[in-house]
Structures are given as C-alpha cells and as structure tokens.
Amino acid sequence: MKFKLLTSVAALALSAIAAKAETGLIVGIQLEPPHLDPTSAAAGAIDQVLYSNVFEGLTRFGPDGSINPGLAESWEISEDGLTYTFNLRDGVNFHDGTDMDSSDVVFSLDRARAEDSANAQKALFAGIESVEAVDPLTARVTLSAANGGFLFNLAWGDAVIVAPESIDDIKTLPIGTGAFEFSNWVQGDQIELARNEAYWGTPANLETATFKFISDPTAAFAAMMAEDVDVFYSYPAPENLPQFEADPRFEVLVGSSEGETILSTNNKMEPFTDIRVREAVAHAIDRQAIIDGAMFGLGTPIGTHFAPHNPDYVDLTRNSQYDPELAKALLAEAGYADGFTTTLKLPPPSYARRGGEIIASQLRAVGIETEISNLEWAQWLEEVFRGKDFGLTIVSHTESFDIGIYARPDYYFQYDNADFQQLMEDLTAETDPETRSALIAQAQTIISNDYVNGYLFQLAIATVVKAGVEGIWADAPTQAVDLTSVRWTN
Amino acid sequence: MNISRNIAIGAMLSGVFTIAALVSFVWIPYDIEALSIAERMRTPSLAHPLGTDHFGRDILSMIMMGARTSIAVAFVAVGIGMGFGVPLGLAAAAKRGSLMDELIGRGNDLVFAFPSLLIAILITATFGPSALNAIIAIGIFNIPVFARLTRGAALSLWKRDFILAARVAGKGSAHISVEHILPNLSNLLIVQGTIQFSLAILAEAALSYVGLGAQPPTASWGRMLADSQTMISLAPHLALFPGMAIVLTVLGLNLLGDGLRDFFDPRLRNAEK
Numbered sequence: 106m107k108f109k110l111l112t113s114v115a116a117l118a119l120s121a122i123a124a125k126a127e128t129g130l131i132v133g134i135q136l137e138p139p140h141l142d143p144t145s146a147a148a149g150a151i152d153q154v155l156y157s158n159v160f161e162g163l164t165r166f167g168p169d170g171s172i173n174p175g176l177a178e179s180w181e182i183s184e185d186g187l188t189y190t191f192n193l194r195d196g197v198n199f200h201d202g203t204d205m206d207s208s209d210v211v212f213s214l215d216r217a218r219a220e221d222s223a224n225a226q227k228a229l230f231a232g233i234e235s236v237e238a239v240d241p242l243t244a245r246v247t248l249s250a251a252n253g254g255f256l257f258n259l260a261w262g263d264a265v266i267v268a269p270e271s272i273d274d275i276k277t278l279p280i281g282t283g284a285f286e287f288s289n290w291v292q293g294d295q296i297e298l299a300r301n302e303a304y305w306g307t308p309a310n311l312e313t314a315t316f317k318f319i320s321d322p323t324a325a326f327a328a329m330m331a332e333d334v335d336v337f338y339s340y341p342a343p344e345n346l347p348q349f350e351a352d353p354r355f356e357v358l359v360g361s362s363e364g365e366t367i368l369s370t371n372n373k374m375e376p377f378t379d380i381r382v383r384e385a386v387a388h389a390i391d392r393q394a395i396i397d398g399a400m401f402g403l404g405t406p407i408g409t410h411f412a413p414h415n416p417d418y419v420d421l422t423r424n425s426q427y428d429p430e431l432a433k434a435l436l437a438e439a440g441y442a443d444g445f446t447t448t449l450k451l452p453p454p455s456y457a458r459r460g461g462e463i464i465a466s467q468l469r470a471v472g473i474e475t476e477i478s479n480l481e482w483a484q485w486l487e488e489v490f491r492g493k494d495f496g497l498t499i500v501s502h503t504e505s506f507d508i509g510i511y512a513r514p515d516y517y518f519q520y521d522n523a524d525f526q527q528l529m530e531d532l533t534a535e536t537d538p539e540t541r542s543a544l545i546a547q548a549q550t551i552i553s554n555d556y557v558n559g560y561l562f563q564l565a566i567a568t569v570v571k572a573g574v575e576g577i578w579a580d581a582p583t584q585a586v587d588l589t590s591v592r593w594t595n
Numbered sequence: 596m597n598i599s600r601n602i603a604i605g606a607m608l609s610g611v612f613t614i615a616a617l618v619s620f621v622w623i624p625y626d627i628e629a630l631s632i633a634e635r636m637r638t639p640s641l642a643h644p645l646g647t648d649h650f651g652r653d654i655l656s657m658i659m660m661g662a663r664t665s666i667a668v669a670f671v672a673v674g675i676g677m678g679f680g681v682p683l684g685l686a687a688a689a690k691r692g693s694l695m696d697e698l699i700g701r702g703n704d705l706v707f708a709f710p711s712l713l714i715a716i717l718i719t720a721t722f723g724p725s726a727l728n729a730i731i732a733i734g735i736f737n738i739p740v741f742a743r744l745t746r747g748a749a750l751s752l753w754k755r756d757f758i759l760a761a762r763v764a765g766k767g768s769a770h771i772s773v774e775h776i777l778p779n780l781s782n783l784l785i786v787q788g789t790i791q792f793s794l795a796i797l798a799e800a801a802l803s804y805v806g807l808g809a810q811p812p813t814a815s816w817g818r819m820l821a822d823s824q825t826m827i828s829l830a831p832h833l834a835l836f837p838g839m840a841i842v843l844t845v846l847g848l849n850l851l852g853d854g855l856r857d858f859f860d861p862r863l864r865n866a867e868k
C-alpha cells in the first residue's frame with residue numbers, strides 16, 4: 106500500500122514536471138527593462154518582453170519583417186496617400202476587461218505625438234495631422250504629407266495601442282491586448298507572463314512565459330547548459346555556439362538582425378570634422394578581422410547604414426575597403442602625418458569590447474592612438490549618447506530602417522548635411538515603391554561617401570533553443586521575442 | 596632548514612616574475628599590440644610556448660607585460676601605504692594618548708571598516724577605470740595596515756631603556772622616532788611589505804577582472820582571465836596561464852614573507868636551531 110502510494114506520488118510528480126515543461130517557457134534575455142512602458146523609452150529590453158506578447162499595435166511585424174495586420178483587421182488608403190482608415194477587430198479586450206475601440210487608438214496616437222510626449226521615436230508620428238474615431242471600430246488618421254512608411258511606423262513597439270484607464274500604472278503594470286498578460290516582475294531577476302484566456306485571436310500554446318535577465322556571458326552559458334532556461338534570445342557569447350550546435354539537447358538559430366554595428370564617429374569633434382580623416386579611419390579598418398575576432402565569424406560586412414537582407418540594400422563595402430597605406434596617405438593629406446589621439450568609448454556587449462580592442466590595434470597601425478574606456482550602459486548613454494563627449498564609439502543600431510537618424514543633426518554622432526535631410530523628407534513624402542528604392546539607395550550612398558561613421562558589420566543574432574521548442578523567430582526584424590505561436594513539440 | 600626553504604622557493608617564484616617584468620622592457624617575443632586574428636587560440640607550440648589568445652596575441656608576451664603591470668601597480672600601491680602609513684604610525688606612537696594619536700587611530704578604523712575591494716571599485720568607478728586609479732585605491736587601503744603595525748611595534752619600543760637613554764640625552768620625539776625607532780622596525784616592515792605586495796597583486800588582478808583596472812591595450816593578468824572566461828571550454832590554456840601566473844606570484848611572495856618573518860624573529864630562529 107505504502108509502495109503503491111509512493112509510486113503514484115512519484116508518477117504524479119513526474120507528470121507535473123512533464124506538464125510544466127510542456128506549457129511553460131523560460132526565456133533568457135541579456136538586459137532587464139528599466140520599466141514596462143514601450144511607448145516612453147528606447148530600451149530594447151522592454152519590447153523584447155512585451156512586443157506582441159502583451160502589447161499590440163494596429164499593424165505588426167511578421168517573423169520575416171513583413172508588415173501584417175494587428176489590431177487593425179484591414180485599412181483603406183486614400184488616393185492622395187493622406188488618409189488612412191483603419192477597420193479595427195471586433196471583440197478585442199484589454200487584459201483588465203475594458204474594450205479596445207477607436208477611442209483607444211485616438212488616445213494612443215495622440216499621446217505618442219503630443220508636444221510633451223515621452224515617446225522615444227516621436228519621429229514615427231511626426232507626419233500625423235489628426236486622428237479621429239469615426240465609429241467604435243473605425244479610426245481615421247490624416248497625414249500632413251503622404252508617407253510611404255506609415256504602416257511600417259505603426260508596427261513599431263513605440264506605436265502600440267494602450268488604454269487611458271491603465272496608463273498611469275503602465276510602467277509597473279502593463280495592460281495590453283496581447284495573447285499574454287503581465288503577471289509578475291521580480292526586479293533584478295525575472296518577469297512572468299500568463300496566457301490571456303480571453304484573447305481575440307488564436308490563443309497562445311504556452312500557459313506561462315518567464316523572462317530571466319542574464320547579462321553575464323558566463324552565467325548565460327551555465328544557465329543554458331543546466332537547462333535553467335529553455336531559450337536564450339540574442340546569446341551574448343558567439344564563441345560558445347559551436348558547443349551548443351554539437352549538443353543534441355539544443356538548437357542554435359542564427360538569423361539576421363536590424364543591428365548595423367558601426368564605429369560611431371563624433372562628426373563635430375576635431376579632427377573628425379575633416380572628411381579625409383573619417384575616410385582614413387574607414388580604410389584603416391579590416392572588417393573581416395573584426396567579425397572573426399569579435400564575433401567568431403558571425404556577421405555580414407556592411408559599407409553603409411543599412412541591413413543587407415533588405416531588398417533595397419546597396420553593397421558599398423568597396424567604398425571603404427581595407428587599405429592602411431591609403432589611410433596613412435589620407436591622414437598625411439589632412440595634416441595628421443604623425444597621427445593623433447582620440448577616445449574610444451565602449452559599451453558592454455562583446456562586439457564593442459572585443460571589436461574595440463581590434464579596431465584600436467588597426468587604427469594604431471596607421472598612426473591613430475585611441476584611449477579605450479569601457480563603460481556600462483548607463484554611463485555610455487550619459488557620456489556618449491546624451492553628452493556627445495566622445496571621439497569614437499562602437500554600437501549596434503538595432504532599430505529597423507533607421508537611416509533617418511542621419512537627418513538629425515543633434516543625434517549623437519552629429520552629422521549635419523542639408524542635402525541628406527532634404528532627401529529624407531522627399532523619401533517620407535514618396536509613396537511610389539520604385540522611386541522610394543532609388544531614394545533609399547541614394548541615401549545609403551551619400552552617408553557612405555561622406556564616411557560619416559565606420560561601417561563594420563550587420564549583427565547576426567544567435568538564439569539558443571532547447572530541442573522541442575518550436576516557433577521562435579530566427580531573424581529579428583524588431584527587438585521582440587514573440588511567443589504567441591511558440592509551442593513544445595514533445 | 597624550513598626557513599631557508601621557504602625563502603628559497605618564495606624568492607625563486609617571485610624572482611622569475613620580476614625578471615620577466617624587467618626583461619619585458621627590452622624584449623618580448625611578440626608585439627602584443629599588433630593582433631593577428633588568423634592566429635588566434637593556438638595551443639602551445641615552439642613558436643608560441645604558451646599559445647595565443649583569442650586575438651592571436653602571444654600569451655607568453657602577454658604574461659610578461661602583465662607581470663610588469665602587476666608589479667608596477669603593487670610596488671607603487673605598497674609604496675603609498677608605507678610612505679603615509681609609517682610616518683602616521685610613528686607620530687601616533689610618539690604622542691601616545693594625544694588627540695593626534697586618537698585621530699590617526701580612528702582614521703585607521705574608518706578605512707578598515709570598509710570592505711577594501713568594494714571601495715576600490717567605488718573609487719575606480721567614480722574616477723574612471725585606469726591603472727593609476729587602481730594604484731591609488733589599493734594604496735589607500737595599505738595606509739592603515741602600515742600605520743597600525745608601526746604604531747603597535749613602536750609603542751613597545753618606546754618603553755625600552757635605550758629610548759629612555761636617548762630622551763635623557765635630550766633628543767626630541769621626532770628625532771628618536773626616525774633615528775632609533777624606525778631602524779628597529781625595518782624587519783617587520785619588510786615582512787609586512789612582502790605580504791601586502793602579494794595582496795596588492797591580487798587586488799589589481801581582481802579590479803582588472805571586473806574591468807576597473809588597467810585598460811586595454813595594457814596587458815593585465817586579471818583581464819586576461821576575464822577575457823578567456825567564456826572560452827574556457829574552447830581553449831582552456833587562455834585562462835590557465837594567467838591564472839597560474841597570479842597563483843605562483845602570490846604564493847611566492849607569501850612564502851617569501853613567511854620565510855623572512857621567521858628569519859628575522861630571533862625566537863623562532865633559535866627554536867629551529
């Protein structure tokens with residue numbers, strides 16, 4: 106009897122473990138979100154946890170970067186491209202039970218584009234003239250000028266639909282319409298989500314999803330090996346990937362990301378104000394050595410600020426091919442025959458820290474001395490991004506289609522070119538796909554010819570997944586770990 | 596027998612690394628600032644006796660340059676500790692019970708009360724990570740060690756007859772401290788200095804390990820360890836050699852310190868005989 110009881114207890118325990126394994130998923134990510142409002146901060150970690158899982162926009166990114174219908178079932182665009190009429194899905198509720206209707210769309214978009222808005226990507230909404238609710242399930246957006254990228258803009262995590270009822274507490278208690286609802290945040294450790302049983306669309310397969318924050322590469326390796334996490338999004342140490350690939354317990358997904366990794370150059374600081382100096386830097390860099398040395402071969406060389414997997418990409422790497430002799434000649438021409446000294450400020454990721462040491466060595470070979478300082482993210486944001494106190498820095502720009510930052514003279518690398526700014530305005534107003542492609546190619550060429558920054562490589566994103574997990578995105582068209590269609594196959 | 600063996604092994608181990616550091620000023624096998632990515636993570640061979648690291652740098656050269664960093668940091672840091680700590684300790688002992696003695700004593704307690712590595716991290720994080728700031732941070736924590744040691748030992752000397760004789764002869768306390776007390780403390784200070792030297796090497800390695808010590812491209816054993824951490828299963832020698840360098844140097848200095856203490860202590864020396 107006792108034996109029977111024990112075995113049944115054991116069987117129960119086993120089935121409990123099995124059941125847990127099949128309905129919950131633990132995802133490791135590198136950084137903890139500073140708060141949980143995707144509409145008021147640039148931190149990618151917020152979108153990684155919440156995009157599509159908790160919050161949805163009118164449109165959404167698909168796994169391949171395509172723009173799909175989200176909360177808007179369909180839309181009509183007027184002849185002149187100025188008026189977008191969105192037909193919202195019926196029966197969509199926020200997690201607190203309130204209806205999602207056109208008034209929420211008006212509220213969300215008006216809040217994002219308001220004068221005092223804290224939205225990190227206000228430029229996405231800059232062309233909106235008015236947003237109105239035609240009826241509860243129809244919202245109409247009027248633009249001041251045609252914008253061929255408007256539906257794309259609305260798919261960003263910064264453009265998700267939020268409710269006025271829950272906006273006050275959104276930073277700690279995010280209320281969205283997604284397939285998962287927020288359940289708990291253990292600061293410094295993890296965020297837990299639970300399946301939204303009243304979801305309007307196909308419900309999620311997973312009952313729970315937990316995001317664990319593990320920034321240390323060694324800890325990430327240990328956690329994955331011990332199977333403490335089921336998925337590690339954007340795995341931080343590329344040198345460990347062959348080991349995971351060789352292990353039947355895991356699968357490694359290597360995809361393209363939107364991360365253009367660049368040697369950002371302070372265009373307003375001597376001697377980088379001289380285009381010849383910037384060109385010299387570009388020719389002093391051996392991209393392949395950086396990709397091999399810092400990323401263990403993961404990454405695609407780029408010659409401009411654009412993702413190679415985008416159909417409009419122009420390969421301009423030859424424009425800045427590795428040629429140290431040419432670099433020295435250019436420096437001499439610019440009056441720096443004996444070189445100069447500048448700062449190289451590096452944020453924590455290994456592409457920056459390791460890449461920085463390699464670049465420092467390559468620059469030294471042509472006479473440019475760099476003083477390396479390793480900074481934490483908060484310091485980097487303060488000193489480099491906001492303070493603009495740097496000569497060179499290395500960072501990956503992970504927003505999709507972000508070439509527009511070159512039209513912002515106050516952006517941290519301070520590139521100020523009126524022609525380029527005009528070109529970006531033309532691009533925004535243009536809706537014809539072919540003309541748009543031509544303009545985009547032109548924009549890529551301008552910044553490449555101006556050697557605004559050192560263009561290094563497109564960051565590959567490696568996600569380590571436990572065998573039996575299906576539906577994790579390999580590519581990262583936006584910073585998201587979309588779990589809505591993830592399931593266990595065993 | 597035992598004493599001399601400790602000294603011999605200790606002197607040999609610390610001597611090897613000191614010589615490596617000195618040699619690095621005139622010659623190293625390979626330039627460590629020129630990376631060759633194609634040559635990375637080679638296992639030990641004739642061309643590279645200790646292999647190459649993840650950037651293709653020769654590990655032997657890195658360890659030699661790292662020895663220079665470690666020894667330079669430790670030397671200056673202990674120098675700061677002695678330079679400030681010993682005079683403070685002498686002054687406190689000379690004016691025993693005075694306000695100054697009290698202030699120095701409580702000042703020491705204050706510094707001792709903080710976990711030293713945490714404060715070192717605080718200092719380097721506030722003023723920016725660099726070898727110089729690491730030296731200052733480590734140096735500050737050496738001050739009370741020497742101040743206390745000096746005061747304690749000096750106090751017992753002050754009660755001795757030959758000091759009394761010097762006083763009767765009309766010498767001032769500053770004079771006595773320098774001329775009679777300090778020479779009698781030198782053995783003690785050498786022993787303590789050796790131990791502190793090994794602790795300073797450890798502290799520098801720890802600070803560099805967390806990224807707050809010497810910055811690249813300056814070689815540092817601690818940073819070599821940190822860099823090779825995620826590659827430990829791929830190329831264990833990347834972590835093994837700098838780790839060994841730290842262990843052997845610190846062990847050598849400790850043996851040397853122990854041996855010297857025994858050697859200088861007449862009671863222990865006689866007991867052995």
